[in-house]
Amino acid sequence: MQKYSHLSTRPRKIQYAILALLAVLVLAGSGWTLLVAQEPSMPSAGFLGAYGTAVFLLEIISAILLFAHYRQTGLLTFAALSMAYLWVAILAPVQVSLLSDSLNLFSLITASNGDAAWMWIAWHIGFPILVTAAMLVDGSHPIRARHTWRWAIGLFGGLFAVAGFVMAATLLSWFELPSLISQGRDFSDQLSLIYGPAVMFTCALALTVVVVKGKLENSIYSWLALAMLAALCEAVVVIYSGARFSYGWYAARVLSVVSSSAVVIALLIENIHLQHKVVRQNMTLKRMATMDELSGLANRRELDQRLRAEVKRAMRERTSISLIMLDVDHFKKFNDNHGHVTGDLCLKHVASCLQRNILRHTDLAARYGGEEFAILLPNTEEEDAADLAEHIRKTIAFSPILLEGDTMLSVTASFGVACLIPNRLEDASELLTTADAALYAAKGAGRNCVQRPPQSWHAGRDNLEQTISSNTHYLRESHPAEKKA
Known part of the structure; x- marks a missing residue:
């Protein structure tokens, strides 16, 4: 003592x-x-x-x-x-x-x-x-x-x-x-x-x-x-x-x-x-409350808090916000074949690839859970988010994992991309759901690829925004006093 x-x-x-x-x-x-x-x-x-x-x-x-x-x-x-x-x-x-x-x-x-x-x-x-x-x-x-x-x-x-x-x-x-x-x-x-x-x-x-x-x-x-x-x-x-x-x-x-x-x-x-x-x-x-200890990236809690904050900002500024979800392909089989210690090295390797490609201080890479990761991209269009996801996919696929005895292993990852201009705070959950759906679409397409939401989602989203805009215009024309005010 x-x-x-x-x-x-x-x-x-x-x-x-x-x-x-x-x-x-x-x-x-x-x-x-x-x-x-x-x-x-x-x-x-x-x-x-x-x-x-x-x-x-x-x-x-x-x-x-x-x-x-x-x-x-x-x-x-x-x-x-x-x-x-x-x-x-x-x-x-x-x-x-x-x-x-x-x-x-x-x-x-x-x-x-x-x-x-x-x-x-x-x-x-x-x-x-x-x-x-x-x-x-x-x-x-x-x-x-x-x-x-x-x-x-x-x-x-x-x-x-x-x-x-x-x-x-x-x-x-x-x-x-x-x-x-x-x-x-x-x-x-x-x-x-x-x-x-x-x-x-x-x-x-x-x-x-x-x-x-x-x-x-x-x-x-x-x-x-x-x-x-x-x-x-x-x-x-x-x-x-x-x-x-x-x-x-x-x-x-x-x-x-x-x-x-x-x-x-x-x-x-x-x-x-x-x-x-x-x-x-x-x-x-x-750091303990906001950082994942194994990967060194933000944890799920920090991602959720930042996502809500960025959605609020995008609502004020009427800007788009993108989210990339990625999952290491066949990670359970990788763990079974090489052991959990090597599996941890694999996750660290993927986290390193993410960190090397995140260049803006406003972007956030996080470990979402298990072998799943997420990248939050404020003020980013879907096309730019998809390009970044493709670049990270190639980085992971062509960067070997170095083990003792000069042994090298490689892994791939599947990516799902989503983007929206939020109108309400609940759009944060919608963005996560859409990116997750795109990720599962990438797995269904053979893995080691990047997928975006289906076109029907974009059409439905555009129709909803057009309907809201038309109703707002109608209300303003119907109430000239309010328009003057």
Whole structure:
């Protein structure tokens, strides 16, 4: 049994190469940033707004798509990963709002922008802890939830409760928290020596667990490893930037966006892959429903559908439509003498002869059943259809069937041709009946020949059309008002 469902695919080599390049860029960029991290800069409200919006959107999209994976697979790993990204989507807007002092308009909120550091710690410790928990419920036998919605209500209800408590305790100052940011925006020793290293440790732990447990064996785990690497580098850069709104602090925000966008990219890749897979499967199902597997031609169902469609078109455009029916001569005797395997080769040979002579994309060759075939020829006169049938007859008769050991066999076929300009949809059945009657006439005439409908059929058809035309003319002359209209 496969460990993962079809929703999780193994990355190709090009994707591993891209991930390796991005990891090198994240590490190199973080290393270079540490050299200039402590250079001061100015606060930018526009940057904070764009950053907060980007993080929220990326995290909420990741949470939704991961939850969809959980609903489809029942794997608690995806549920916990969805919780991790939802945790960030809940806390990130509050943290950014505290940084920009945009919550001071609410009288009940007593937190200041200094408390944003505590919200950042809750964000950056909670996220890797949830990711670690998600990977720990994975393994050779991933845990599945039998009642997915009950698990979802319990897990996500608990997440919202914890997130609500953290936000309320911070915004309403339920606890006296030590200040981690000085008035000059410098980081305190507690942040640099205690809480910051704690954040880095949890991120490093999550990265290790993702790599060891996930083994980069599907797209989500591979990009999640990049996300955790970016989160670890963000923690290192922001802690050692020394102050808020320094160059390093801004660079850490960029790394945060990288961390948020990594799994979104993985999920988009998965969805694109699934879309292509569904399209390929639909095309395969369509071919199976409309194509004869042995001959490679259209099957009876496709012929009937196309015939009705072409009759409707011919009725609108007042054009003729022709049909050729052909039957391999003495096929039962051929099968008895040479075996069914050779009989199948014979049918494939006849189908090949038909395909080589069908030049218009509007024409359709089909296997009608057994050793019987049909060719639908829209906008084709009877004379042209008969000429094509004669050409195919010669092709079949003079093209040998090659067997093993350079053995060659030959077969012939009998053809019946019919043509009409339809006036009603039921003429589709009439065209089939007439072509079939002409085919039996060819068999009665000695086989290996082409036969058309008898002249009496044409005369009867012409008389019927003439009668309809005369009656229509009479009605128009008898009702001048209708004629004027």
